[in-house]
Amino acid sequence: MRSEISCPGRLDMEPVPENIRLLKGAYWLAKLRWIAIVYVVVGTYVAHRVLGVGLNEGALYVIAGLLVVYNTAVLVLLNRLMQADHQVPCRASNKIASLYNMIVWVWFNRFTNIDPRVSGQAVKRIINLQICTDLLLLTALLHFSGGIENPLVFYFIFHMIIASILLSMRESYLQATFAVCLFGLLVLLEYKGFIGHYCLTGFVSTCLRQEKLYVLGMFFVFTTGVYLAVYMANYIAIRLKHTEYAYRQANLMLQEKDRIKDQYVLRVTHDIKGHLATIQSCLAAVVDRLAGPAGGAQEADLIHRAYRRAVKLTDFVKELLRLTQMRLTDKSEMALFSLREALDSAVAGVQLQAQEKSITLDSNIDSSVKEMLGDRLSIEEMLTNLLQNAIRYTPEKGSVSLAARNNQDDVLVEIADTGIGIPEAEQSRIFDEFYRATNARKIERDGTGLGLSIVRLIVERHHGEIEVESKEGSGTRFKIRLPKGRLS
Amino acid sequence: MGNGRILIVDDDPDFVAVMKVVLESERYTVAAACDREQGMDKIQADKPDLIIMDVMMSTWSDGFEMSRDLKQDPRYQDIPILMLTGVQEKAGISFKSTAGDPQWLPVNGFLDKPVEREVLLDEVRNLLSRKTRHGAGT
Numbered sequence: 001m002r003s004e005i006s007c008p009g010r011l012d013m014e015p016v017p018e019n020i021r022l023l024k025g026a027y028w029l030a031k032l033r034w035i036a037i038v039y040v041v042v043g044t045y046v047a048h049r050v051l052g053v054g055l056n057e058g059a060l061y062v063i064a065g066l067l068v069v070y071n072t073a074v075l076v077l078l079n080r081l082m083q084a085d086h087q088v089p090c091r092a093s094n095k096i097a098s099l100y101n102m103i104v105w106v107w108f109n110r111f112t113n114i115d116p117r118v119s120g121q122a123v124k125r126i127i128n129l130q131i132c133t134d135l136l137l138l139t140a141l142l143h144f145s146g147g148i149e150n151p152l153v154f155y156f157i158f159h160m161i162i163a164s165i166l167l168s169m170r171e172s173y174l175q176a177t178f179a180v181c182l183f184g185l186l187v188l189l190e191y192k193g194f195i196g197h198y199c200l201t202g203f204v205s206t207c208l209r210q211e212k213l214y215v216l217g218m219f220f221v222f223t224t225g226v227y228l229a230v231y232m233a234n235y236i237a238i239r240l241k242h243t244e245y246a247y248r249q250a251n252l253m254l255q256e257k258d259r260i261k262d263q264y265v266l267r268v269t270h271d272i273k274g275h276l277a278t279i280q281s282c283l284a285a286v287v288d289r290l291a292g293p294a295g296g297a298q299e300a301d302l303i304h305r306a307y308r309r310a311v312k313l314t315d316f317v318k319e320l321l322r323l324t325q326m327r328l329t330d331k332s333e334m335a336l337f338s339l340r341e342a343l344d345s346a347v348a349g350v351q352l353q354a355q356e357k358s359i360t361l362d363s364n365i366d367s368s369v370k371e372m373l374g375d376r377l378s379i380e381e382m383l384t385n386l387l388q389n390a391i392r393y394t395p396e397k398g399s400v401s402l403a404a405r406n407n408q409d410d411v412l413v414e415i416a417d418t419g420i421g422i423p424e425a426e427q428s429r430i431f432d433e434f435y436r437a438t439n440a441r442k443i444e445r446d447g448t449g450l451g452l453s454i455v456r457l458i459v460e461r462h463h464g465e466i467e468v469e470s471k472e473g474s475g476t477r478f479k480i481r482l483p484k485g486r487l488s
Numbered sequence: 489m490g491n492g493r494i495l496i497v498d499d500d501p502d503f504v505a506v507m508k509v510v511l512e513s514e515r516y517t518v519a520a521a522c523d524r525e526q527g528m529d530k531i532q533a534d535k536p537d538l539i540i541m542d543v544m545m546s547t548w549s550d551g552f553e554m555s556r557d558l559k560q561d562p563r564y565q566d567i568p569i570l571m572l573t574g575v576q577e578k579a580g581i582s583f584k585s586t587a588g589d590p591q592w593l594p595v596n597g598f599l600d601k602p603v604e605r606e607v608l609l610d611e612v613r614n615l616l617s618r619k620t621r622h623g624a625g626t
Contacts, residue, residue, distance in 0.1 A: 274500070274574050277602035281506045288605060290513040298509060305502040445499060 019120030025166040026078055026127050033071045033134070040064045040141065047145075047203075054201035059144035063137055070137075074130055081122050127166050131159050131175050139182040146200030147190045148218055149208050153183065156222070157229045164233030176230045180223050187215055267434055268320060275313035275446075282306035312446050319450040323433070326378075326457050337376035339411060339482070340369050343404055346383035353391050354400060361391075362401035369406045372484040374462045379482075382458040385451050386415045386478050393440060393476070394419035410464070410484055416477040422470040430468065431456040439472065492616050493517045495536035497527035497554065498572070503601070507540065510605055511612070524550045528557075531564060538615055543573040559594040568615040569594075574601040 016024075044060040047053040135156065142150050156179045163172040189195045190209045199207040208214050282302040285291050291299040347363045354361040372379075383402075390400040398418040405412045422430055422437050429435045434449040441447070459466045463483050470476040494516050498504050504520045511518045519536065521527035527541070539558070543551035551571060558564045596618075597611050 270574065274601075277574055278500060278502045278506070280602045281510075282502065284602075284605060285506050285509045290605075291509050302506060302509065305505055309502055445501075 019118050019123060022120050022123040022127065022166060023078070023082075023118055025162075026074075026123050026130070029127065029130050029162065029166075030071055030074050030078070033067065033074075033130075037064050037067045037071070040067065044145075051202065053203045054199060055146065056144040056198045060141060063141050063144070067137060070133055074126065077126055078123070081126070082118060124167065124171075127163075128171060128175070131163055131167075132178060134159055135175070135179050135182055139186050142183075143186055143190070143195070144198055146203065147197055147209060148187055148215055149200040149204045153218075153222060154225070156183065156226060160226050160229040161233045164230050165237050169234050172230050172234060173227075176226045179226055183222055184219060187219055191215055264433075271316060271434070271448075272313065275309045275316070279306045279309045279313070282309075309446075316448045316450070319448050319454065323450055323454055323457065326454070326461070333375050334373055335376070336371050336373055337379075338370065339372045339379070339404070339484075340365060342376055342380045343369070343383060343402065343413070346380050346387060347402055349384055350387045350391060353388065357391060357394070357396045357398075359391055359394055359397070360399040361387075362399065363403075364401065365404040366406045369404045369411055372411060372482060374482070375458075378458045378461065382455045382480075383413070383415070385455050386480075389451060390415055390417035390419060390476070393417070393443060411482050413480045413482065414477060415480075416475065418475045421472040421474055421476055422468065423472045424470075427468055427470060431466075491515045491517075492537040492612075493519070493534070494538045494540060494612070495527065495530055496520045497522075497524070497539060497541040497551075499523060499542065503542075510608065514609055514612075516612070524554045527554060531558070531567075535564070536567060537619065538568050538570060538612060540570045540572060540612075543571060555595050566619065568596040568619050570597040570599065570611055570615055571595040572599050572601050572603060 040060060041064050044055070044057055044064070048055055048057045138152075138155060138159075142153060145152070160172065160176055160179065163175040167175070187209075190197045191212075197207065197209045199209075282305050286299055286302050286306075291302050293299070343363070343365050347361065351361060387400065387402065394400055394417045400415070400417045400419075403414045403416075405414075420439050420443065423439065426435075426437045430437060431452050433453045436447055436449045456466055459480055459482070465481045467479050468476065469479070491514060494511055496504050496507050496518060498507075498520070499522045501522065504522070508518045508520065519530055519534070521530045527539075530536075531539070541551050541554065551573070555569050555571065558567065558569065597615055599607065599611060
């Protein structure tokens with residue numbers, strides 16, 4: 001049983017759709033901007049009034065005011081975008097609801113009831129607009145607070161990182177270029193004296209706008225810094241995307257494997273339960289004295305039936321264990337052994353079964369077939385399994401034959417019968433675990449469906465190949481190619 | 489014997505044998521068929537009062553199809569069907585909740601194998617008495 005605690009919800013690894021990711025990013029930017037506005041107001045006040053740094057206080061408050069107006073506009077734009085996509089008529093109650101939603105989204109980053117149809121392109125445009133406006137206002141802010149002298153110039157880097165995360169690589173480089181142009185223009189205009197310069201007196205001892213080398217150096221470091229930040233953030237973002245993708249794939253694969261395993265367990269328990277249910281019912285009838293007098297024929301019949309089913313159940317469990325064991329141990333004991341002896345021994349082992357059904361059992365082994373490298377017991381098990389199958393599904397007085405031909409590197413073993421054959425549509429599935437051909441089921445209801453899976457596993461362990469040719473009603477031929485000497 | 493005639497359709501001969509013993513001990517007349525075709529033949533030859541069938545016979549939908557065929561046939565739709573199965577786990581579906589759905593599993597009763605003798609007999613008695621009370625159509 002799957003425990004709810006140990007198994008995290010499958011949705012955990014679901015990828016966030018691009019448009020939703022962008023939308024969250026846009027709201028996140030707006031939220032950061034409120035903090036930036038407070039920072040500008042408080043910073044201006046403290047720098048000017050407390051620390052006595054010379055800057056154009058009034059202009060900075062105006063910029064803060066502009067930021068408030070513009071951030072509200074951004075939120076309204078985003079909200080309208082969501083509404084347009086929601087296709088909700090704009091009523092008063094809706095306005096209040098959307099205002100409430102807006103506040104929840106902005107402050108708690110909690111997104112509920114997002115329409116998955118929100119256009120990613122439209123959100124992207126809003127993000128680009130936000131970043132451009134921010135860069136413009138930041139440049140204006142710099143101008144009124146010392147220009148090149150103000151270390152706030154490095155805050156441009158934040159926008160470069162945000163652009164790299166949220167936008168495409170091309171867009172983030174364009175934003176970087178825009179930032180470089182704005183800063184370059186500001187520095188150039190102040191340097192040439194086309195616009196005024198508000199010296200940060202109290203922060204720097206002399207005005208730096210005319211220091212050619214300083215200005216050039218600053219501009220150079222700024223430019224390289226901005227582009228490097230975009231390059232690195234893009235690099236990291238792409239790497240993260242790849243890793244996320246790989247994890248998602250791995251997770252999907254594990255889920256699929258888990259599902260297959262669950263199905264396997266269901267299959268196995270079902271087969272075991274079938275036998276157990278019948279055994280229990282037979283014995284219950286005996287215990288309840290329903291089956292006539294004690295020691296009577298009916299009672300004996302039921303006990304006999306229960307016994308036979310117990311034997312079948314044991315066979316099933318044995319084969320299942322064998323298969324699981326083989327799968328768990330990667331390597332089998334490989335040694336040189338006489339393939340001829342193994343073939344002879346397998347044929348001898350089924351002789352009696354063939355005789356009981358008056359089936360002719362032919363064996364035609366090339367005299368040159370000698371030794372091979374492998375696990376003799378497994379090879380014999382594989383051959384016996386195929387021979388027993390051949391005899392089981394061949395009517396009385398039919399024939400079963402085994403032939404082995406020696407090639408340079410391998411031995412070709414063929415086991416053929418004149419039995420019921422395998423319907424063509426089912427031939428590809430006969431090696432699957434638990435699969436039983438429909439006509440085989442009619443002959444023997446309670447086969448395990450594991451025999452041929454074991455056969456295939458043994459052949460694969462020996463780097464061999466097995467194929468089947470069959471015609472329903474006239475017979476089946478298994479061809480096995482066994483390499484003589486490759487170490488696993 | 490005269491409590492009622494029951495037809496068992498199941499491809500597990502051991503299970504059929506033990507069901508026969510259990511039902512005959514309660515004086516039911518029991519006939520058995522191992523697949524859908526044989527089952528239909530027996531129903532046509534001698535209409536039973538109750539059919540007990542397995543969901544999965546030679547193919548895994550045999551029981552479904554047979555129960556649907558019977559319920560659509562005006563001659564046989566009044567015969568109650570009790571479905572027994574061990575297939576529930578494998579399919580991962582709870583048949584019990586869908587039993588009785590005319591489109592999906594049009595049966596009158598549903599029990600999981602192995603079934604306790606008393607539970608089985610109660611269900612058989614119940615279905616047979618319902619049939620006599622309601623007459624045709626279930």
